[in-house]
Amino acid sequence: MASASIARSETGDPLLLTPGPLTTSKSVKEVMVHDWGSRDAAFIAINKAVLEGLPKIIHGEAEFVTVPMQGSGTFAVEAMLTTFVPRSGKVLVLVNGAYGLRAKKILDVAGRANIVHETAEDTPPDLVEIERLLSADPAITHVFAVHCETTSGIRNPVEAVAALTARLGRRLLIDAMSAFGALELDAREVAFDAVAASSNKCIQGVPGLGFVLARKTALAETKGNATTLVLDLHDQHQAISTTGQYRFTPPIHVIVAFHEALKEFWAEGGVAGRGERYADNARILIDGMRALGFETLLPEARQAPIIVTFHMPKDPAFAFQRFYDALKDRGYVIYPGKLTVADSFRIGCIGDLYAKDMKAFVGVVAEVLKDMGVGLKSAA
Ligand SMILES: *Cc1c(COP(=O)(O)O)cnc(C)c1O
Secondary structure: OOHHHOOOOOOOOOEEOOOOOOOOOHHHHHOOOOOOOOOOHHHHHHHHHHHHHHHHHHOOOOOEEEEEEEOOHHHHHHHHHHHHOOOOOEEEEEEOOHHHHHHHHHHHHOOOEEEEEEOOOOOOOOHHHHHHHHHHOOOOOEEEEEOEEOOOOEEOOHHHHHHHHHHOOOEEEEEOOOOEOOEOOOOOOOOOOEEEEEOOOOOOOOOOEEEEEEEHHHHHOOOOOOOOOOOOHHHHHHHHHHHOOOOOOOOHHHHHHHHHHHHHHHHOOHHHHHHHHHHHHHHHHHHHHHHOOOOEOOOHHHEOOOEEEEEOOOOOOOOHHHHHHHHHHOOEEOEEOOOOOOOEEEEEOOOOOOHHHHHHHHHHHHHHHHHHOOOHHHHO
8 A cells, every 4th residue: 555545643643533542733742842840830830720721611610620630531530439429428320331330330449329320322311210210219419420421422411410410409420531622511501510521532632630620619528528548639629729739749741731732722712613623523424434334323413523333334344353454554543342232343533633534534444445345335
């Protein structure tokens, strides 16, 4: 194959069509070629700007604070659950994929009572059932929901879940990891106590920092809830808000890159601008793949423009590993499926990827299918 047909990022790397870590801009990576001490005034100022800027993304400047947590996104989710849910609390966990299940596992390990409302991976939670469960069990203090369940790419109805949870006098905790910065979540209209996200998804930073946007009044009530030292968001907030410093070594380079990524996010128009580019990417991907004969797991109405799950073709000439390797050879990294309901694979629409990249990708998929002798369109 001609080398001209191999896709590369600005820094010469394969394009990651994955849900994060994802392809970041060259400028985000470039700001990391320095050293800072963790008590260095320049770093402390950058960190402060990052933390103070994040609540704007949910229109929560007045009522929310950012509490960062070193580590991947799951560290932030575990910190949120084990700080906000008191030891005597009980959580209704809404599950329709791996990240809902992970939250349940975190609660089990931490010894927090919980019950699960589970729906299939292509199905949103049932509001009538949530109302029944909450009404039947006054011990339930919190509801946990995943905004975009990255397992399938489904957009869960967090607005409706929030309204119901508030009406029944319970508190909502949200894992918005893969949606944060791309799907609107407006704290002025949607009632929740905390939302967890990370540096390496739709804000397009590098991995290493999770964070929780916490309602100040709710965070103030969490003293002593934590069952680990490291993941105690109340303690973390106390330290950072009084000294400007982390309790334990911060991922400095990650935070500096995140600061640059946030500048680029706002320059693109914030949630509206970024969400629109991703929606465009998803549109080109879905239309192009459908034209080749692929089928999506989700109907349009449930599909978030983050990551798209495609059914594995039935044509015996289609071998996923060959497909994956051939795409990788041409500069595109895709994602295996994670579903239990269907044999599938996933393609991400997020990161430093544009319409031209998605168009070129669909063209390469057509070539690879031809090389493999797969005739989806006629065989379908
Ligand atoms: C990525 C992601 C997480 C966190 O995963 P890590 O591997 O710990 O970064 C949590 N929830 C959802 C919905 C995600 O997409």
